[in-house]
Amino acid sequence: TQLLEQSPQFLSIQEGENLTVYCNSSSVFSSLQWYRQEPGEGPVLLVTVVTGGEVKKLKRLTFQFGDARKDSSLHITAAQPGDTGLYLCAGSGGGGNKLTFGTGTQLKVEL
């Protein structure tokens, strides 16, 4: 069974601060995705990374895939209240287009 552990589990910060969320596993994934989910809605895809060492930027968000494709990080610069939500990493590679979701990081950005 492939497991993805995210840290921290909860994060409450002030607007303007920076933060990093980590997603770690002992398994190798062919690709890894990051999602943001708001209460009562389905997850929304933020990014997909497929190459070890890959770095992708999406405005204030920076995503990195580990060299060994076992871990990933999400860095948010100058967080805003609109960034509040549940952040989920999800790895693919178990076959059959399965996605294994991480344990989740609940982020709250306050004014």
Place this chain on the structure above:
Amino acid sequence: GAVVSQHPSWVICKSGTSVKIECRSLDFQATTMFWYRQFPKQSLMLMATSNEGSKATYEQGVEKDKFLINHASLTLSTLTVTSAHPEDSSFYICRVGRGSTDTQYFGPGTRLTVL
């Protein structure tokens, strides 16, 4: 516009009744759909893989006789929670995607509350 729809968006039922949840792929044909369950403030847990025209594949620990899945067409999969109990109360979400690196589309979810 939406790529995947779910119906109903929320449902409240009495203990012992059965509830059917629909997941529709609106933009493309999907031979495979996935069903997830999510408890409050927790991550998504894969319940089963729905295969068009054949039996669903269930994850370990998920009772196939309790969570009936039917994927009768390339655009529709249904999840029926049979003899629902309060512990089945959860947020149920379906996913549709064409490949491991293609964009994955999630439905908006169905909130089930069993009284």
